[in-house]
Amino acid sequence: MKKWLLLPILALIPIVGFSQESILVTYFSQSGSTRKMAEAIAEGISSENEVALLKPIHEVSQDDLLQAKAIIVGSPVYNGNPPPELLTFINSWPFEGRPLKDKIGAAFSTGGGISIGEEAVLHSIHRAMLIHGMLIIGGEEVEAAFGASAVTDEGPFDGIDPIFLLKAKGLGVRVALWLKKIH
């Protein structure tokens, strides 16, 4: 192939690379509730024509993190805290040179009971993101100000109620909208 023919192709590479960037939605979930919240967040992202990369934490690569335009992390509450698997995942994020600095970050959580850990888990994820220099945003409504959370096993709640899925979808929409404003 003639060299001059390669030039237009090489010029396209950054555009292709950019278009592959997505919003990473990752979660730890043993019985499926946190996964359902993650799916609703991905739906919100897609509704704004952004690409959601939906993965459980054990499938996330360093490249997924580095290429993500935003990172949204979800966790159940285990004894008032995120489970150790979630913390191990966050502790594995690349830190040298702070490559995640200035990426948008958001959190979501599910807990069995009302006010026995959902908010604590959201802020635990936020704190780690802030150490990486990420920019934290909450959900669309005041009821999701710290991120989307759900109660899965107390009072009228058994599994994921649609009211919580709406908050999750709203979080996805807000992250997607902010990315459009920033880029």
Ligand SMILES: Cc1cc2nc3c(=O)[nH]c(=O)nc-3n(C[C@H](O)[C@H](O)[C@H](O)COP(=O)(O)O)c2cc1C
């Ligand atoms: C070991 C363990 C500890 C838990 N501790 C709490 C807790 O402190 N507070 C709470 O609200 N729910 C607690 N739960 C309930 C889970 O947070 C809840 O069922 C959650 O929705 C599970 O998410 P998943 O379906 O994505 O696995 C606990 C569950 C397990 C297995």
